[in-house]
Amino acid sequence: MCLSIPGKVEKIENGKIIVDYGSGKRTADFSLADIQEGDYVIVKEKIVIEKIPKKEAEEYLKLIKNAGKND
C-alpha cells in the first residue's frame, strides 16, 4: 500500500530506508532516488518515487494537520 504523503527519512539501514510518517514507520527501497537521512520522500509500493524539498514538505504536513483540526 502506498502513502500519498511525504515521510521523513529517519535512517538508512541495510540498503533500505526507514521512513517516519509520525503515525508510524515504514521501510522502503531508495534505489530510484539519491536519498540522505532527514530528506522527505513520497513512497509508492515501498519504493521512493519522489524527494520533496524539506521546507515544502514540512509546510504541507503542518497545513493538513491544522486543516484537519479546523474541520
Next chain:
Amino acid sequence: MLEKMIDETPEAVFFRYSAGCAYQLFNLGRITKQDYDEIKNFRARGEIPDRAFLEKVYPVAIERIKRLATSLGRDYWSIEIIKKYFLEEHNRVIDRGEGYYAQAPDVIKELCKVRVGIVTGKEDRGFIVYTVDFGGREEKVVGKYLPNAKKGDKISAHWKEAVDIIR
C-alpha cells in the same frame, strides 16, 4: 488479482483517478479512518468499491462530475465524463486555489494534479515503474494499476501513479 483495478468500467476509472487523494481526505477530516482503511483494503485486493461507497467517500468530486454531466446532457457515471472531469476540471480546481489548495506548497499541488506525459521507459520491479516525460522533465511513475502502457504512449498520472492511457 489486479484485473478489476485495470478494468475500464466507470467505477474502476474513477477509483484509479481518485484513490491517490484518499490520504489527503483522511488527514483533512473529510473521510473517516474506517473509510480510509477500506480504500486501502480495496487497493490491496485489487478490487473496486461500488458506486454507493465511492459517492459517500468522494462527494465533492462526484458533485462536480454530476454538474459536468448535466451540462453535457450525460449520465455522470460515464467513463467519458469521469475522464473529462479529471483531465480538465480537476486541475482547474487546484489552480483556482479552492479549499486547502490556497495554502498548499506548489510541489504538492503538482502532485495533486492529474498530469499527462509520454512513457519513455518501463521497468519491472515486481510491479511496473514507468519513466514519463512531463513536458521535458522525466519522472518515475508507478504503474501497478496501469501496467499495459508502452514506450511512446501518452498516459495520465495522479500522485505519481499511472492512471490511464490517453488515446
